[in-house]
Amino acid sequence: MEFKSNIMDSGAVNRALARISHEIVERNPGCDRISLVGIMRRGAPLADILAAKIRLLGVETEIGYLDITLYRDDLSGGYQPKLNSTKIDFSVTDKTIVMVDDVLFTGRTARAAMDALMSLGRPSKIQLAALIDRGHRELPIVADYIGKNVPTSRNEVVVVKIPPFEDEIGVSIWQK
Numbered sequence: 001m002e003f004k005s006n007i008m009d010s011g012a013v014n015r016a017l018a019r020i021s022h023e024i025v026e027r028n029p030g031c032d033r034i035s036l037v038g039i040m041r042r043g044a045p046l047a048d049i050l051a052a053k054i055r056l057l058g059v060e061t062e063i064g065y066l067d068i069t070l071y072r073d074d075l076s077g078g079y080q081p082k083l084n085s086t087k088i089d090f091s092v093t094d095k096t097i098v099m100v101d102d103v104l105f106t107g108r109t110a111r112a113a114m115d116a117l118m119s120l121g122r123p124s125k126i127q128l129a130a131l132i133d134r135g136h137r138e139l140p141i142v143a144d145y146i147g148k149n150v151p152t153s154r155n156e157v158v159v160v161k162i163p164p165f166e167d168e169i170g171v172s173i174w175q176k
Contacts, residue, residue, distance in 0.1 A: 001157060001174040007150055008171035013131065013162075016147030017046065020129050021053035023145050024098055027127075033060040035095045037088065039113050040067045042102035045162050046131055050100060064088030066099070071112035071119075086116070093121035098145075102160040104130035107141030132171060134158050 008016070024034060034054050038047030044065045051061040067086045099113050110128055117123060129145035134152045150173070152158060157174045 001176060004156065004173040004175050006170060006172045007158075008132075008148060010169040013147070013169050013171065016131060017049050018053055020145045020147060021050050021057065024050070024127075024129065025054060025057050025059055027144070028096055031059065031096065033062060035062045035064075035090065035092070035097050037064045037066050037092075037097055037099050037113075037117065039099055039101045039109060040065055040069075040086075042160050042162055042165065043100045045164065046102060046129075047100040050098075050129065062090045064090065066113055066116055068109065068112040068116050071115045072108070088120060091121055092117055092123045094124050096125040096127065097123045098127045098129055100129045102131050102162070103158050104128070104133045104141070104143050104146070105136055105158075107137045107139035110141045110143075111139050131160060132158050 028034060036047045036051050038044035047063055051063045054061050065087045097117060099110065099117070101109060104110065114126055117126060127144040130143045131147040133143055133146045133149045136154060150158060152173065155176045157176060159172050159174055161168050161170050163169070
């Protein structure tokens with residue numbers, strides 16, 4: 001892959017997540033507790049950051065991490081997926097759950113995450129927060145909270161860097 005451009009530095013990512021945290025609190029009035037579920041892998045640390053920002057606004061948070069590997073629709077043949085562990089220490093039943101992911105692209109990851117959540121219980125509402133929305137939907141999925149809309153071509157890849165996976169925070173576009 002060939003580097004194309006940086007689209008968000010650490011400050012821009014932090015501002016986008018601060019804005020999303022405010023929007024989550026504003027759109028869920030009367031909630032004394034917000035339930036966040038980070039979609040493995042990079043959605044998990046983003047959910048941690050959002051939870052900290054929501055707590056600063058005086059609202060309690062529950063946080064969990066969701067592995068969607070077995071719910072993906074692109075597994076086939078003898079592919080042996082690497083499983084992460086789902087860790088949700090609270091009931092999702094009758095709660096508003098905010099799923100958190102790094103990049104919203106075709107909508108297939110969000111669909112798999114909804115299926116995985118529904119296997120754990122019946123939330124009253126599921127919302128979706130994504131740091132980047134790059135378009136190209138294949139399913140009718142729309143994020144409730146978006147850090148930045150980034151129009152891309154299908155030949156481009158959006159790379160989100162965030163600890164603990166990388167030492168820096170930022171978003172860049174690469175050409176396939």
